[in-house]
Amino acid sequence: MRERGYWLALAMSRIEKRFAALKAESRAGLIAYLVAGDPDLDTSTKLFEGVAAAGADLIEIGMPFSDPMADGPVIQAGGLRALQNGMTLRKTLALVRHLRARDADTPYVLMGYYNPIYRYGAEAFAEDAAAAGIDGLIIVDLPPEEERELADPAERAGLDLVRLATPTSDEHRLPTIVKRASGFVYYVAIAGITGTRSADADNVHRAVSQLRRFTDLPIAVGFGIKTPEQAAEVAKAADAAVVGTALVDRLAQNLDSAGKPKPGLVDAVLADIAALASGIRTVRK
Amino acid sequence: MQTPNTYRAGPDPDGHFGLYGGRYVAETLMPLVLAVEEAYNAANADPAFKAELDYYLKYYVGRPSPLFLAERLTRHFGGAKIYLKREELNHTGAHKINNVLGQVLLARRMGKRRIIAETGAGQHGVATATACALFDLPCVVYMGATDIARQQPNVFRMKLLGAEVVPVHSGTATLKDALNDALRDWVAHVDDTFYVIGTVAGPHPYPAMVRDFQCVIGDETRSQLHEAEGRLPDTLVACIGGGSNAMGLFHPFLDDPSVRMIGVEAGGSGIATGKHAASLNGGLPGVLHGNRTYLLQDDDGQIIDAHSISAGLDYPGIGPEHSWLNDLGRVEYVSITDREALDAFQLCSKLEGIIPALEPAHALAHVAKIAPALPRDHLLVMNMCGRGDKDIFAVADHLGVKL
Structure with a gap:
């Protein structure tokens, strides 16, 4: 007879396993966000291939959308670059299949907006995303009131639909948000769009402890975290810190005037991820 | 359905x-x-x-706006009796x-x-x-x-x-x-x-x-036409970008089955060219800006640019209630090209002394298509939802006139 832990591990999702492992290591995780296909599919593929090795514990893969209304200028530009170079949702799923074949363990979460998924078909999308090796979805414009048509197929496909809590989520709103939450809860640390201001450490600590009264799930904090120091600060309270804009910005700094990647692009972005990962590892919990 | x-x-x-x-x-x-x-x-x-x-x-906007019998347009088209709901007379020049x-x-x-x-x-x-x-x-x-x-x-x-x-x-x-x-x-x-x-x-x-705030348009039309003609209109026509002036005119009449309603989308260079702003005639249901509705989009669900001579109609979506009324068939939705709207813009200016905005010029261009074939006792109300002062530079440009 195998021991109980083996069977438990089999039933656990990659996301659960990864947060359990982080807990065992007494540290928070780093979630790195990049846009699929930014600036082009080749460069983006090379980048994503290196993200886990550089120290990211979980990877958020942005699905480009023409009208990303929760994103600031930096991520808007990243999505636009990807779309202009022919990225589509189908190509994003193909990229995920490629990455999953090389890495069986790192959790992948798709982040984006609902319309491309609706056009694809929510049911078909959930099945195809799960088959490609996706573990979770973060859909910015799909609040609990509208989530059912994706949440049901996602649940059947074994995908976590990650719910978002924000500075406007009070004790009346939080129960609605966490009711069907799975995987982890994403705390949006600022009232605003991505990459525009820095999260305030005290507010984040307060919000995370309030959130823990409503959910036992791990809590990741994102929006407004740019430096290894900020990531370390967030890591004291949260189970993971999400960094996106700073990485997409570094990528953009390594494009030439024609928008083509300069030779050092991949290394520059991965070096930032490594620095963020060591920042987070300075905090023992 | x-x-x-x-x-x-x-x-x-x-x-x-x-x-x-x-x-x-x-x-x-x-x-x-x-x-x-x-x-x-x-x-x-x-x-x-x-x-x-x-x-x-009443005291700031100047409501109610008149319902005006456009006699020269009526004679010109030679069919339906054309009434204009004069929303362009509101303070600030539109609905x-x-x-x-x-x-x-x-x-x-x-x-x-x-x-x-x-x-x-x-x-x-x-x-x-x-x-x-x-x-x-x-x-x-x-x-x-x-x-x-x-x-x-x-x-x-x-x-x-x-x-x-x-x-x-x-x-x-x-x-x-x-x-x-x-x-x-x-x-x-x-x-x-x-x-x-x-x-x-x-x-x-x-x-x-x-919609509720704009229903004043249809509510007034109903009582004004009753006063003038003693009955309901037969046809209502309004242009549609997002669709607020049309919804305001149509909604109070939705449960009157004898009233035909036509929403006019901006056809730009023509639906077949792909350069238009007609979400219902050339789009598919999708999710954008907080609602699900018909949208101009590609196969990947990326939103496509709208094209129209009228900046007010140049939007790749439409109000969700219009999408619903479209699917139910209660309201008909047609489209009018830039060219047709420009012609109607000039026609209305010359015949009625009213320079319409390019938006209602689309509605009038459709009226021009259907009015001649309608009987003389057919009551048609078109929403003149804005005045054209703002558009004279753009129109001059399109007509090749230097101001």
Whole structure:
């Protein structure tokens, strides 16, 4: 007879396993966000291939959308670059299949907006995303009131639909948000769009402890975290810190005037991820 | 699809018109959207709110707007009797002010001290800036850089009225991007800001709320035509960008089966060219700007640019209630090209002494198509939803005239 832990591990999702492992290591995780296909599919593929090795514990893969209304200028530009170079949702799923074949363990979460998924078909999308090796979805414009048509197929496909809590989520709103939450809860640390201001450490600590009264799930904090120091600060309270804009910005700094990647692009972005990962590892919990 | 007992009961409590509508916004905005709904329901139930709005509509806007028998157009077409609902005579020159006053009064009730709005042609921006001047509220208007270039008179008017006009360079720098940036502003100013949406779109309760504020158009038309002709109209025609002037005219008549209704979308260079703004005639259902509705989009679900000579119709979506009425077949939706609208623009100016905005020129171009074949006792009401002063530069340009 195998021991109980083996069977438990089999039933656990990659996301659960990864947060359990982080807990065992007494540290928070780093979630790195990049846009699929930014600036082009080749460069983006090379980048994503290196993200886990550089120290990211979980990877958020942005699905480009023409009208990303929760994103600031930096991520808007990243999505636009990807779309202009022919990225589509189908190509994003193909990229995920490629990455999953090389890495069986790192959790992948798709982040984006609902319309491309609706056009694809929510049911078909959930099945195809799960088959490609996706573990979770973060859909910015799909609040609990509208989530059912994706949440049901996602649940059947074994995908976590990650719910978002924000500075406007009070004790009346939080129960609605966490009711069907799975995987982890994403705390949006600022009232605003991505990459525009820095999260305030005290507010984040307060919000995370309030959130823990409503959910036992791990809590990741994102929006407004740019430096290894900020990531370390967030890591004291949260189970993971999400960094996106700073990485997409570094990528953009390594494009030439024609928008083509300069030779050092991949290394520059991965070096930032490594620095963020060591920042987070300075905090023992 | 089953025919409902009434077409006027929507949306359901969650803001859906059948498949359409809803509240597809970032979680940060959900509590705000719910608060607007709660405040609007309370205001609706308060006679004092209605009395205050009616006061400003009468003494500030100049309502009721006349229902004018356009005799020369009627003779010219040689068929249906053409009435124009003169919304262009409202203060600020369009129907937009009806809705803006309602929303700004609601914002005051809610204690919100900062107003934001998006604008395409600039009519909604001007109306919002006007109401904000009247009530001493700071006003920020988001406007696509492309639209700013083709609507300079309205940009200057907004600035005269004390509003800050923020040029939007993101995306394609038109109305849809102005909406995106207004939503981005709202997310970043959750405590003090009220977002005044200019059409019957956006997250619930906006489509229903804007419709309710615009229903004054149809309600007045109903009683004015009754006074003039002693009966209901036979056909209503209105242009559609987001669809607020059309919804305001149509909605009070939806449950009168004898009344035919036609919404006129902007066909740009023609639907077949792909360069148009006709979401119903050339789009598919999708989710954008807080609601599910017909959208111009590609196979991947990316939103496609709209194209129209009229900045006010140049939007890749349409209000969700129109999508619902389209699927039910209660309202017909057709399209008119830039060329046809330009012809109607000139025709109306010469025959009636009314320079229409390019938006209602689309409606008139469709009237020109159907009126000749209709009997002389057929009563047709067209919504003259805005005046054309703002468009003379663009029209001169298209006609090759140097001003």
